[in-house]
Amino acid sequence: MTSLTNWIPVEYDPTTVSRANQSSAILSLANGIPMNTDTAYFRRSGGNGVTLGNTYSDDSSSHDKILLNAFKFGGQNKISEDDLNDAESWGAVVQPLANDWLISLAVVLDNACIGVTATGDGSTVPFDSVYKKVRSNGTSSSSESSYTADDNYINYNGTASGAYDALSSTLAKVEAGEYWDDTRALVIAHPAFRDVLRKAKDLQGQPIFVGGQGGDSGTPDTVFGVEIHWSRGAKTSPVPQGSPSGNPLLVFIGDRDNILMRGDRSPIESRMSEGRAHDSTDEVALKFRTRVAFAVGNAKGASVCEKTA
Known part of the structure; x- marks a missing residue:
């Protein structure tokens, strides 16, 4: 039986990577920032003053920092030693478990970063999500001091007739602001919105949703x-x-690069702990882990449409 007692990076085949990326916006599209410690700060600009003429004036714009605090996501599977001994290779048994855990991680991480309603406490709630930031009032950072709770929030009641206005209003909350970039803008949506988008049309009767072509390598929705x-x-x-x-x-x-900030403290990796002679079962433990941080760059750069019915 293969003995692997050190943490090693989890290897993926192309199909696995594709499935994980399709499931996780945070893993595939957020701005990844390498972290050498569990916490890290990065500077956030509140603008910079420009003076006219020959006299230079000190800038009075607000500048502050955002804290990235890495949080561990882990998992464990018990594997029969008989299954490992009978398998053609270690990977034949372990790789499917690694694939499943990666996909589960993608959903949990996206949920933590996008939809959790509680304030981040570094324990059961690792970060303040996009939803929490948009719905919260008066953040502690000076560059967000003018943001008021629910400024960028739309409650959509699920009616077909109201879909266009709700979606257009959600976009309008951010597209005219200073944190909008046409080339880096992004929508993150639950699949429950697919039907809503397919049926929504503008005033000329044209669909606002355009389905992508060519799969992962083609154009996106x-x-x-x-x-x-x-x-x-x-x-x-x-x-x-x-x-x-x-x-x-x-x-x-x-702007996905300046609003979705992901800190990468340690990669996704696995470790196997072999069974011992005095254990009551012939099993080994396979552990997975990664350490990730997340922060919303600025609440003004995101807007949320919540389908409440």
């Missing part, structure tokens, strides 16, 4: 011309869950 990433984690939930049961969310991100 778009709404109002903005790329959509579908995520099963884009639902409200009191704590991060692998199957969140709250309301579906559609989130406009004005």
Whole structure:
């Protein structure tokens, strides 16, 4: 039986990577920032003053920092030693478990970063999600001091007649602001919005949703011309869950590089602990882990449409 007692990176075949990326907006599209410690700060600009003429004036714009605090996501499977001994290779038994855990991680992580309704406490709720930031009032950072709770929030009642106005209003919350970039804008939506988008039409009767062509290597789905990433984690939930049961969310991100900030403390990796002679069962434990941080760059750069019925 193969002995692997050190942490090693989990290897994926192309299909696995594709499935994980399709499920997780945070793993595939957020701005990844390498972290050498569990916590890290990065600077956030509140603008910079420009003076006219020959006299230079000190800048009075607000500048502050955002804290990234890494949180561990883990999992464990028990594997029969008989299964390992009978398998053609270690990977034949372990790889399917690694694939399943990666996909589960993608949903839990997206839910933690997008839809959790509670304030991050570094324990059961690792971060403040996009939903929480958009719905909260008066954040502690000076560059967000003018943001008021629910400024960028739309409650959509699920009616077909109200879909266009709800979606257009959600986009309008951010597209005219200083955190909008046409080339880096992004929509993260739960698949429950697929039917809503297919039926929504503008005043000329034209659909606002355009389905992508060519799969992963082709053009993405778009709404109002903005790329959509579908995520099963884009639902409200009191704590991060692998199957969140709250309301579906559609989130406009004005600039994915400056609003979705992911800290990469340690990679996704696995470790096997072999059974011992005095154990009561012939089993080995396979553990998975990764350490990830997340922060919303600025609440003004995101807007949320919540489907409440």
